[in-house]
Amino acid sequence: MKEEAILKNLSKHINLTKEEKEFFISFLHYKKLAKGEILLNYSEICKQQYFVISGCLRNYSIDEYGKEHILVFAQTDWWTSDLYSYVTETPAENIIDALMDTEVFEMRKDDMEKVFERVPKFERFFRILFQNAMVNSMKRLSSSMSIPAEERYQAFIKQYPTIYQQIPLKHIASYLGISPEFLSKIRNKLAHAS
Amino acid sequence: MYRQTKRTRIMKARSIQQVTVATQVQMGRDFIYQPFPSHQLRDVDPFILLHHWGPYEFPPNNDALSLGAHPHRGFEPVTFIFSGEVWHRDTMGNDSIIKEGGVQWMTAGKGVMHSEMGTDEFHKKGGAFEIIQVWMNLPKKLKMTEPVYQGFQKNNIPIVNQDGAKVKIAVVSGKVENTSGPIKSITGISAYTIYMEANSKASFTTDASKSPMLYMLNGSAIVNGTKVEEGRSAITFNNDGTEITIEAAQPSKFLFLEGEAIKEPVAQYGPFVMNTKEELHQAFEDFQRGKMGVLND
Numbered sequence: 329m330k331e332e333a334i335l336k337n338l339s340k341h342i343n344l345t346k347e348e349k350e351f352f353i354s355f356l357h358y359k360k361l362a363k364g365e366i367l368l369n370y371s372e373i374c375k376q377q378y379f380v381i382s383g384c385l386r387n388y389s390i391d392e393y394g395k396e397h398i399l400v401f402a403q404t405d406w407w408t409s410d411l412y413s414y415v416t417e418t419p420a421e422n423i424i425d426a427l428m429d430t431e432v433f434e435m436r437k438d439d440m441e442k443v444f445e446r447v448p449k450f451e452r453f454f455r456i457l458f459q460n461a462m463v464n465s466m467k468r469l470s471s472s473m474s475i476p477a478e479e480r481y482q483a484f485i486k487q488y489p490t491i492y493q494q495i496p497l498k499h500i501a502s503y504l505g506i507s508p509e510f511l512s513k514i515r516n517k518l519a520h521a522s
Numbered sequence: 523m524y525r526q527t528k529r530t531r532i533m534k535a536r537s538i539q540q541v542t543v544a545t546q547v548q549m550g551r552d553f554i555y556q557p558f559p560s561h562q563l564r565d566v567d568p569f570i571l572l573h574h575w576g577p578y579e580f581p582p583n584n585d586a587l588s589l590g591a592h593p594h595r596g597f598e599p600v601t602f603i604f605s606g607e608v609w610h611r612d613t614m615g616n617d618s619i620i621k622e623g624g625v626q627w628m629t630a631g632k633g634v635m636h637s638e639m640g641t642d643e644f645h646k647k648g649g650a651f652e653i654i655q656v657w658m659n660l661p662k663k664l665k666m667t668e669p670v671y672q673g674f675q676k677n678n679i680p681i682v683n684q685d686g687a688k689v690k691i692a693v694v695s696g697k698v699e700n701t702s703g704p705i706k707s708i709t710g711i712s713a714y715t716i717y718m719e720a721n722s723k724a725s726f727t728t729d730a731s732k733s734p735m736l737y738m739l740n741g742s743a744i745v746n747g748t749k750v751e752e753g754r755s756a757i758t759f760n761n762d763g764t765e766i767t768i769e770a771a772q773p774s775k776f777l778f779l780e781g782e783a784i785k786e787p788v789a790q791y792g793p794f795v796m797n798t799k800e801e802l803h804q805a806f807e808d809f810q811r812g813k814m815g816v817l818n819d
Contacts (some may be wrong), residue, residue, distance in 0.1 A: 370791050371799050390792030392571065392657075393638075394592025395550055505551070507588075 330358065333381050334433055337405055341456050342449045351446060355439035361426035368424040374413035376434040380406050383430025384491050386499065389422045398503040401427070403491040407457055427495060477506045478514050534763035535746045536728060544574060544754040557737065557756035566735040566758055567783040568659040568709065570597070570795060574739065574754060576652035577605065584648050586640035591817040593809045594630035596665040597795040598658040601626040602694070602715060602777060604739065606651030607644050612636035613815030616671045623676025625694050625713075627705050631660070631667035633805070633814035654737070654777055658711055661784045662797050667708065674704050688722035689770075691715075696780065698726050711781040718743070718770035725767040726778075734759050734780040736766065741774020 331353050338344060344352070361367060367385060368374050378385065385402040387410060399422060402408035413420035414437065435443075443450050471480055481504060485492050492500070501511040542563040544555035555574040558565055565571075580586045587608065601608060607621040612628070613635045620626050628636065644651075660667070674694070682691040682698045691698050695705035696712025703713070712732075716724055718741070728734045736745060740753035745768050750757060759766070768776065789796045794805040808814060 369803065371789075371802070391549060392573075392793055393549070393589045394793045395589075397550075507551075 330381050330431070330433070331356070333405065334379050337379065337407075338453060342453045344447075344449070348447050348449075352443055352450070355435055355443060357434040357436075359432050359434055361430045361432065363426055363428050363430075366423060366425045367432070368410055368413075368420055368422075370421060370423050371419045372413075373417055374410040374420050375417075375437050377407055377409045377414070377437075377440065378402070378424075379433040379435070380404050380408065381431040381433060383432075384427045384495065385424055385430060385432070386427050387422050387424050388502070396499075396502050397505075398499055401488060401491065401495065401499075401503065403488055411461070427499065472505060477504060477510065478517070480504050481511065481514050482518075533765055535765045535767060536734070536759040536761070536763040538746055538748040539758040539760045541748065541750055542756045542758070543752050544572075544756070549573070555754050557754065563756060563758065565788075566733055566756070566779075567785065568661075568711070568733070568781040569656055569735055569779055570659050570788065570790065571655075571657040572737060572756065573655045574652075574737075575654070576650075577740075578651045580606075580644070580648040580651055582646060582648040584640070584645055586644060586651050587638065587653075588640070589638040590819045591635050591637045592793055593633060593635050593805075593814045594628070595633040595794045595796070595805045595808075595814070596630065596801075597660050598627065598629045600628070600656050600658055600713070601638065602654045602656070602713075604652040604654070604715070604775065606649060606653065607641050608653060609639045609641045610636060610671070610673065611817060612669075612671055613817050614669055614671060616673070618671070618673040620673050620675060623679065623692065623715075625672075625674050625679065625705065627672040627674075627695075627707075629660075629667065629670040629708060631665070631669045633808060634669040635815045635817040636671075637817060637819065652739070654739070656777075656779065657795065658709070658779075658781065659784055659788065659795060660709065662786055664708060665796060665801075672705055678704055680704075684724050685722045688719040689724040690717045691724065691726065692717070707781075709781060711779065713780075714778045716768070716776040716778060718768065718774045718776070720770065720772050723767065723769050725765060728759075728764050728766055728780055730761065730764050731782065732780045733761075733783050734766065734778065736768075737777045737779075739775040739777065741770055741776075742772045743774050744769040744771070 380402050382404050386398050387400045388396050388398040410420045410422050498508045501508040542557045544557035547556045603624050605622050610618045610626050679692045680701045682701045692715045693701050693703040694713040695703040695707045736757040738755045742751050787797050789798050789802045791802050796802050
């Protein structure tokens with residue numbers, strides 16, 4: 329049962345009764361995406377949080393010269409959304425699409441509010457989720473300014489242990505802010521060192 | 523009496539609307555300068571974006587400018603090369619290296635793929651590099667026009683000398699005094715690059731029906747009575763006259779642009795500029811389906 333995956337994820341931070349679980353599950357919408365399918369397009373308002381049951385999503389923008397800049401990958405057992413658009417309720421400047429065949433649960437913002445009101449412990453869950461996201465984005469920003477690309481690649485492998493071999497090299501290079509050629513050199517160097 | 527009134531009106535200086543200093547933005551690995559779009563200056567219709575690269579001094583064995591194959595639709599990306607050289611290739615079959623003082627004017631229209639790279643020779647030797655790319659919008663009726671590329675080297679762009687040749691106005695398109703530029707603009711845009719020595723004076727007439735924009739790359743000057751002391755400044759004008767006079771205190775370099783305001787809704791994302799969100803989505807779909815051609819890096 330696909331709901332088991334999300335309940336297991338919730339149990340990392342909160343304990344729920346059977347009724348609370350059922351109440352939460354009643355608001356979930358299941359969606360299956362084919363590789364390359366867009367979940368959230370630029371200029372749309374992001375009104376959902378997404379939970380990745382399987383597969384991988386990416387959140388990225390495209391600059392004036394057609395170059396993609398990947399902000400985040402969301403792998404299995406991760407929550408994601410376009411937080412800027414979700415919080416400000418303004419059109420998204422980024423795109424979320426599926427890097428491979430992916431299954432997600434969507435939860436609408438207004439339903440989330442209903443859950444918070446009826447079961448306040450969900451506020452604890454999402455507080456922890458958002459504070460972790462905040463810490464991760466601070467770390468990412470800080471490392472992009474001061475840490476060499478080789479170390480950032482190693483940190484990437486650590487953060488995405490199950491998925492990094494399935495993500496095309498050009499996308500990892502975009503995430504790290506380096507050219508695919510440079511990433512190839514780093515990978516070769518690390519392969520020879522090990 | 524009528525003639526005098528007309529003469530007085532024609533000779534009146536345009537007053538300055540705003541001076542906007544460019545902000546630095548990161549474009550992938552490059553840091554470039556962008557006076558607009560910005561919080562201070564959204565656009566200068568029909569000009570929607572100005573990117574200023576450099577001036578940089580690249581060492582030998584560099585990898586200057588690397589804008590690999592990418593699409594455009596709905597506008598004209600135009601590159602003015604002040605120093606260095608740019609290698610343009612596109613899906614129309616053009617393969618063109620334009621050097622210092624030249625221009626690459628591409629009408630993307632219904633869609634084209636192109637790449638803009640440093641040349642092998644420049645990568646090997648290094649040197650000074652400074653370019654400006656401007657995005658010139660197309661009106662709805664021309665957004666899906668056939669794509670066209672026009673590339674002109676410095677020696678094909680005529681010069682108008684002023685102030686005892688202390689001022690050189692290179693006429694890329696439009697007309698200064700009796701000299702016309704080689705570019706055929708489908709929307710009637712005038713574009714000049716202006717090179718001024720210290721203590722020199724330039725003057726030219728603008729079209730009352732169009733929006734002019736002057737960008738000072740470097741230098742210090744008085745433009746229609748307003749001091750512009752910081753390089754990388756975009757100067758916009760009110761529509762209360764036609765004359766522009768520049769008095770340069772130091773050696774100064776400018777790009778002048780003038781075009782008819784389009785006054786249509788603009789929907790822009792990434793490399794496409796359309797009128798509606800739906801047209802933007804269509805542009806991405808057409809690009810992904812290969813309708814804008816395939817160009818290998």
